[in-house]
Amino acid sequence: MPSIPGAPPIKLNLNVMPGGFRDKLRELTAKISGMAPSVEYRIHVPAELAFWYGLEFGTQAYEINPKEKKAMHFEIAGKEVFAKAVHFPGIRPRLIYRSIREEWMTDVQNLPFIEALLLYDYEESDIAAMTEEAVEDAKERMAKRLEQEAPGHHEDGKLKGETAASAWRDRAEVVRTE
Secondary structure, eight states: OOOOTTOOOOOOOOOOOTTSHHHHHHHHHHHHTTTSOOOEEEEEOOGGGTHHHHHHHOBOOEEEOOSSSSSEEEEETTEEEEESOEEEOOBOOOOTTTTTHHHHHHHHHTSHHHHHHHTTOOOHHHHHHHHHHHHHHHHHHHHHHHHHHSOSOOTTSTTTTOOHHHHHHHHOEEEEEO
């Protein structure tokens, strides 16, 4: 994964109150340890979507320098500009994942596979399909949040005219981890 200047290391966790969903999962895990299938999915974020980390956590100020030429060339308010460096002031965190997490976790705890696991009434393929569907739902909620926080597109940008949300939908992948 490419590093983003000023971006903190990525560490996602759930902050939940005692007696909530996390405790129910711990109880369930202890109850069915070794009997239930182990299924895990995650959202794989490819390098071209690395901007997401900057939007989620914000960035510190940093300097942008030309990679291959002596100066950068761009247009501001209809005027042609050349610059040897550009001071980027950084951005505030936009909370793409963290803004949807609480509502999403509430919805996940109401999925039928939780009850199926408690009743030992499941097929591994059913659990896998429901888990994948739940993570796909999180991905879509994040895309909707990107539509709010990073609307529009830049024809000459890294996404070549595509919006951040459409790039997220097309390129972020829900993958099963083994």
